[in-house]
Amino acid sequence: MKVVLFARVSTNIQDYDRQINELTGLAKRNGWEIAASFAEKVSGAKKNNERTELLRMVEYVEANHINKVVVTELSRLGRDTLQVLEVIEMFNAKGISLYIQNYNIETLTDDGKVNPMSQFLITILAEVARMERKTIKERMDSGYQNFRANGGLVGRKQGYRKSDEAMKEEYAEEIRLLKRGYSLRNVSKLTHTSVNTLRKLTIKFC
Structure with missing residues (x-):
């Protein structure tokens, strides 16, 4: 073997x-x-x-x-x-x-x-992971509410759009894996990039 x-x-x-x-x-x-x-x-x-x-x-x-x-x-x-x-x-x-x-x-x-x-x-790992995700979400929600309460604005600026070069740089590893024939699902698992984003990358660069 x-x-x-x-x-x-x-x-x-x-x-x-x-x-x-x-x-x-x-x-x-x-x-x-x-x-x-x-x-x-x-x-x-x-x-x-x-x-x-x-x-x-x-x-x-x-x-x-x-x-x-x-x-x-x-x-x-x-x-x-x-x-x-x-x-x-x-x-x-x-x-x-x-x-x-x-x-x-x-x-x-x-x-x-x-x-x-x-x-x-x-199964134990999965439960620990679930607890980690819950803790992270609670912290993010708390930070988000605190940010809004202090007058912070969220979301992208109106009309904002990333350039192709910026996307190539940010998603270089994802593009490399997609070009090597990895499925959207597997690349998403490895890189934590959403399948929708990977579809856009495939259309633009692969």
């Missing part, structure tokens, strides 16, 4: 060699063939569309029909629950299993079905 190794550290003074070495040993013990390794030095709190190596890894496993991605721990995929959950759900939909070394658990069984234990983990 071909697998892809993925490692992440948060700062430039940290080294991901330990993670790669651990995962390499794990692959050898299990008889897995390592097709590729991806590693990045980036904060796990960053959004998926700001993580070049994560996006490259997702592209690679899809293009090369890889069945398994291996990480030392779930936080290597990221520390933002919503972002991690979206990657796992996308993997599940495409039949790609995620092996989490410190939990000794895979998201899919050998026949490609969702592992009940991993589903339990994902």
